[in-house]
Amino acid sequence: MIARLAVIGVGLIGGSLARALREAGAVGEVVGCGRSLPNLERARELGVIDRFSQDPAEAVVGADMVFLAVPMRAMRGVLETIAPALAPGAVVTDGGSVKGSVVADAGAVFGAPPPFLVPGHPIAGTERSGVEAAFAELYRDRRVILTPVEQTAPEAVDRVEAMWRACGAEVTRMDVSHHDEVLAATSHLPHMLAFGLVDTLARMRENDEIFRYAAGGFRDFTRIASSSPEMWRDICLANREALSAMLGxxxxxxxxxxxxxxxxxxxxxxxxxxxxxxxxxxxxxxxx
Amino acid sequence: MIARLAVIGVGLIGGSLARALREAGAVGEVVGCGRSLPNLERARELGVIDRFSQDPAEAVVGADMVFLAVPMRAMRGVLETIAPALAPGAVVTDGGSVKGSVVADAGAVFGAPPPFLVPGHPIAGTERSGVEAAFAELYRDRRVILTPVEQTAPEAVDRVEAMWRACGAEVTRMDVSHHDEVLAATSHLPHMLAFGLVDTLARMRENDEIFRYAAGGFRDFTRIASSSPEMWRDICLANREALSAMLGxxxxxxxxxxxxxxxxxxxxxxxxxxxxxxxxxxxxxxxx
Ligand SMILES: NC(=O)c1ccc[n+]([C@@H]2O[C@H](COP(=O)([O-])OP(=O)(O)OC[C@H]3O[C@@H](n4cnc5c(N)ncnc54)[C@H](OP(=O)(O)O)[C@@H]3O)[C@@H](O)[C@H]2O)c1
Ligand SMILES: NC(=O)c1ccc[n+]([C@@H]2O[C@H](COP(=O)([O-])OP(=O)(O)OC[C@H]3O[C@@H](n4cnc5c(N)ncnc54)[C@H](OP(=O)(O)O)[C@@H]3O)[C@@H](O)[C@H]2O)c1
Structure with missing residues (x-):
């Protein structure tokens, strides 16, 4: 049971965690944090969060669990901001799609990855984003990979594992760099192929006509090319090495x-x- | 209204046409043809065809419409076999995924593409094959492309167009080589990417583990890699030039x-x- 959960980044991933934990009765209060007011107000209206702050440091005060669900490029800045404000005993985990970069960010901010940080990644998602896209069942029967490092406290890992289990997910543990290689193969490379294919066709002179004759298979095949461009730019940059190897x-x-x-x-x-x-x-x- | 339809190749494409025309009350008798007895007997049991022959020449006797729905590599042989047996006034059309090769096959068999042959291609399908996979709604609200050539008789094109309309399809006409380029872009290239991606992962040492962490997006993205390998080998060979250009x-x-x-x-x-x-x-x- 989590007494107070701080969700930094109340979008598809963060909002769905809050919804799932609420539905499971596994959380007391949920504090949201983001940059834009309308998304946070909407999140409160929808009952995804109880209250919010636009300052991550303020949002984490008194929280026993902090979930970072911001784009990859924002992870380091958020870690920096919340570092001095974390309650004693608080556990911090994230849902970022790449794990090596989060560990590197934590190393840069704290000198070394701190014991209370549990890098994680739910293997679940849709091509939509924002709090409106969040739903409680997103993680049900899906896998969540945790990638604790040498410095990570085993009790912190256990608490994060229990949190995901409460959402109906199956939790596994993996080495950081292995995670990034596996995800480059099964997720990041397919997204590159889908974006690349649609862009190739879009650049052809007769592109309007070409798309007109695309059938059902094409629709399924390119669904992932409707994902957030910003998110994918970030993932490419954060997982540059493993993704480059897979592209090769x-x-x-x-x-x-x-x-x-x-x-x-x-x-x-x-x-x-x-x-x-x-x-x-x-x-x-x-x-x- | 078709009095007697001969379907050469009673699989997904041929079987679905027969089912759709029957449901629309647009056909009298349906004669099936294939190589293996069990598939033809099953087709008769399912009510897809009324009777069958394993000899294409016998199957087309007295038919006013002949539909070729065999793999691309079998088109030429079937055309050769049926040529002397066609009834006067019979129209022949096909559902092959590549049109240049069918026109070339007809040229080789008849000296030049005959007026009664209307090359066609329904832009519809699934990754399943055989008569069991056939269903009457396959062509409903889907496009069918006809690629008549200089020699094709306009009345023959009209009759084929009416046949597809009866199945609920929208018919358009296109130049042969343009068809093959458009399909290389929207269908043949995506299939190559899906087959290529799955094969790349299957060849990696830790491939079992990799597939274990593939999520929903991967499932959709690779659905088309479950299509018939034989059919796709044939399509690659039949549309070699346009597909090579798209791969480039x-x-x-x-x-x-x-x-x-x-x-x-x-x-x-x-x-x-x-x-x-x-x-x-x-x-x-x-x-x-
Ligand atoms: N979508 C997926 O399929 C999927 C799957 C697994 C993991 N992930 C990972 O999960 C994370 C979130 O993805 P998502 O799909 O949930 O994206 P999303 O729906 O766009 O949500 C991200 C949220 O973060 C907020 N945000 C952005 N920059 C911020 C900052 N500097 N400080 C505080 N909040 C900030 C955004 O709100 P404001 O713009 O208002 O700040 C937004 O609500 C990413 O790291 C992604 O790689 C995504
Ligand atoms: N599947 C799709 O998504 C799709 C879409 C559009 C167009 N097409 C095209 O449609 C055609 C048929 O594809 P399909 O998906 O319907 O394949 P399918 O389900 O495998 O059906 C092909 C049928 O042809 C028969 N056949 C094979 N060789 C033959 C021969 N030499 N003489 C007589 N019959 C023969 C097979 O039965 P036996 O093995 O018993 O002979 C089988 O029943 C192909 O040219 C394909 O390119 C397919």
């Missing part, structure tokens, strides 16, 4: 594929497509 | 994107993602 791997695959087509190598094309379908069907069978 | 374009885009990430060019990344989102949202607004 994929470029090799694509060059191979182009060569097989050019050389009309039907057998190898068939083998590649069959391998991919088999892997996807296995993954889908495994998906809950 | 996309590779340039991807190299640019990789460079922007490497050089940490946040402004240009933001511009690219925003352009893509704007284009997709415009397309989605336009989608019916």
């Amino acid at each position: 791997r994929f470029s090799v695959e694509l060059a191979d594929l182009a060569r097989l087509i050019r050389e009309e190598d039907g057998d190898e094309l068939l083998a590649l497509f069959a391998r991919a379908r088999e892997a996807r069907d296995r993954y889908i069978d495994g998906v809950r | 374009r996309f590779s340039v885009e991807l190299a640019d994107l990789a460079r922007l990430i490497r050089e940490e060019d946040g402004d240009e990344l933001l511009a690219l993602f925003a352009r893509a989102r704007e284009a997709r949202d415009r397309y989605i607004d336009g989608v019916r």
Whole structure:
């Protein structure tokens, strides 16, 4: 049970955590924080938060749990601001999509990652953003990855794990850099391909006509290209190394594929497509 | 009204046409044709066809409309086989995903594309195949592109257009090579990216773990990688030139994107993602 939760960044991720904990009866008071007044007022109207402050330091006063759900580029500044205001015993965790950069930010602010900080990442989301997009079921039956480091206090990890469990999520732990590699592969690379594909078509002369003949498969395939451009710019910059490595791997695959087509190598094309379908069907069978 | 329809290849595309025309009361008798007996018997059991033959020449006897819904690589052989058996006045059309190759096949078989052949392509489908996957609503409110050539008889085009309209589809006409370019962009390239992405991940050492952390966006994004490998091998070979050109374009885009990430060019990344989102949202607004 959390007595007072401070949510810094009351958008899709922060707002959904607040909603889920409230619905589970797992939180007393929720204090929100953001830069723009209208979003915070709307969050209060919707019952997502009880009260708010536009100053992160003020928002965390007396909170036993602090959740950072701001864009990646804002993490360091928020950590800096809240550092002197945290209550003794408070646990701080985040929902950022990249974990190496958050650990680096904490190192820069505190000298070393502090024991009360538990880097985390819910593997859940939609292409919408803002508090209006938040809903209590976002994390139900989804995975949350926590990436504690050497300095992290085990009790802090346990409290964050209990919080996510209360939202219906399944919590796993992972090494920071492994997290960033896995997410580069399963999330960041696919987003680059979707953005890149739509942009390629949009840049073609006859682009209006082209989109007119796109069918249902295209709609699903490019759904993730409707995600927030700012959020994705931040993720690219925060996970530059792992994402660059994955883009390199994929470029090799694509060059191979182009060569097989050019050389009309039907057998190898068939083998590649069959391998991919088999892997996807296995993954889908495994998906809950 | 079609008196006797011959469907060569009673799978998703051929079976759905038969079902849709029956439901619309727009067809008298439906004769199916395929290689394997079980699929044809199943098609008759399901009421998709009235009777069948495993010989395309026998199947088209007395048919006023012939629909070719076989894999791209089988088109030429089927045209060759049915040529001497077609009834006078019969119209032949197809549902193949590539049109240049069908026109070339017809040229090879008949010397020149015959007036009674109307190349066509319904922009509809799922990742499933076989007659069990067929359903009457597949073409409802979807587009069908017809690509008549110089030699095609206008009355033949009109009859095919009326057939698709009876299925609830919207019919447009397009130049053969333009069709193949547009489809390379909106369908064939996305399939290559989905197959290529899943194969890239499947080839990584820790691939089981990687797929475990893939979320909902990944599932949608890779749905099309569950499509038939044989069908896609055929499409790649049949649309080699236009698809190679699109793969080239996309590779340039991807190299640019990789460079922007490497050089940490946040402004240009933001511009690219925003352009893509704007284009997709415009397309989605336009989608019916
Ligand atoms: N969306 C997803 O699918 C997803 C999934 C997993 C993880 N994440 C991660 O979760 C975090 C939040 O993403 P989201 O989708 O929830 O975005 P969002 O809906 O845009 O919410 C972000 C919130 O942060 C506030 N904010 C921005 N800068 C701030 C600052 N300097 N100080 C205080 N508040 C600030 C924004 O409000 P104001 O503009 O009014 O300040 C906004 O309400 C990101 O780090 C993202 O990488 C996202
Ligand atoms: N699926 C889509 O999303 C989609 C969309 C638009 C267009 N298309 C095009 O539509 C065509 C059919 O695709 P589909 O999805 O309907 O495939 P499908 O479900 O696999 O059906 C193809 C049918 O053709 C039969 N067949 C294969 N070779 C044959 C031959 N030599 N002679 C006679 N029958 C033969 C197969 O049965 P047997 O194996 O028993 O012979 C099978 O029933 C392809 O050209 C494809 O490019 C597909």
